[in-house]
Amino acid sequence: EAQVTQNPRYLITVTGKKLTVTCSQNMNHEYMSWYRQDPGLGLRQIYYSMNVEVTDKGDVPEGYKVSRKEKRNFPLILESPSPNQTSLYFCASSSFTLGPQETQYFGPGTRLLVL
Amino acid sequence: ELKVEQNPLFLSMQEGKNYTIYCNYSTTSDRLYWYRQDPGKSLESLFVLLSNGAVKQEGRLMASLDTKARLSTLHITAAVHDLSATYFCAVDSGAGSYQLTFGKGTKLSVIP
Numbered sequence: 001e002a003q004v005t006q007n008p009r010y011l012i013t014v015t016g017k018k019l020t021v022t023c024s025q026n027m028n029h030e031y032m033s034w035y036r037q038d039p040g041l042g043l044r045q046i047y048y049s050m051n052v053e054v055t056d057k058g059d060v061p062e063g064y065k066v067s068r069k070e071k072r073n074f075p076l077i078l079e080s081p082s083p084n085q086t087s088l089y090f091c092a093s094s095s096f097t098l099g100p101q102e103t104q105y106f107g108p109g110t111r112l113l114v115l
Numbered sequence: 116e117l118k119v120e121q122n123p124l125f126l127s128m129q130e131g132k133n134y135t136i137y138c139n140y141s142t143t144s145d146r147l148y149w150y151r152q153d154p155g156k157s158l159e160s161l162f163v164l165l166s167n168g169a170v171k172q173e174g175r176l177m178a179s180l181d182t183k184a185r186l187s188t189l190h191i192t193a194a195v196h197d198l199s200a201t202y203f204c205a206v207d208s209g210a211g212s213y214q215l216t217f218g219k220g221t222k223l224s225v226i227p
Contacts, residue, residue, distance in 0.1 A: 033215070035217075040219070042203065042217045042219040042220050043205075044217070045215050045216070048213055050213065056214065057214075058215070090157060102146070103160040103163060104148070104150075105160070106157045106159070108157050
């Protein structure tokens with residue numbers, strides 16, 4: 001089954017404790033992206049990756065890091081989480097090779113609470 | 116900086132009625148996307164619009180794109196309760212970049 005998986009799905013942590021949210025897709029997609037969703041603010045893009053070893057900043061990259069060492073994985077790293085990073089996080093992927101059918105597939109989301 | 120505005124942000128409509136959600140964006144763009152999100156769920160892709168005048172339809176939903184006006188519309192025909200969800204449009208920043216900016220979403224409630 002084609003899917004994007006995220007782990008963990010729920011996480012409570014404390015300020016300053018480094019954490020990683022994993023994202024993996026099994027569709028051989030080139031493009032992967034991370035978003036955060038906050039009430040009243042909609043979705044905002046954090047980072048995206050066009051392919052292995054190619055990453056770029058979205059609208060709100062501060063406080064986050066990413067890496068793309070393998071095509072299927074795109075982890076989101078919070079080196080020193082702060083309470084303002086409490087949010088719902090989504091990973092997504094899509095293919096460039098399907099032409100106009102560049103549908104993004106979203107993961108189930110990771111709900112993060114930073115105390 | 117690309118800005119994307121959706122309106123209305125909240126929409127309550129009766130079953131059987133028609134309505135349109137608007138998505139305006141501030142700069143030239145190559146692609147516009149529409150997504151649906153059910154409460155507590157992830158996002159589902161509805162439409163990808165790639166050129167001026169593009170129109171796509173799926174069931175009771177029809178999306179169109181006017182790149183000159185920098186406007187996309189999502190038209191709902193004869194609404195049913197199952198269409199209740201939040202709808203987002205998203206626009207890429209153009210010039211081959213895939214940085215996406217989302218609108219704040221339109222929360223649609225279809226009342227029987």
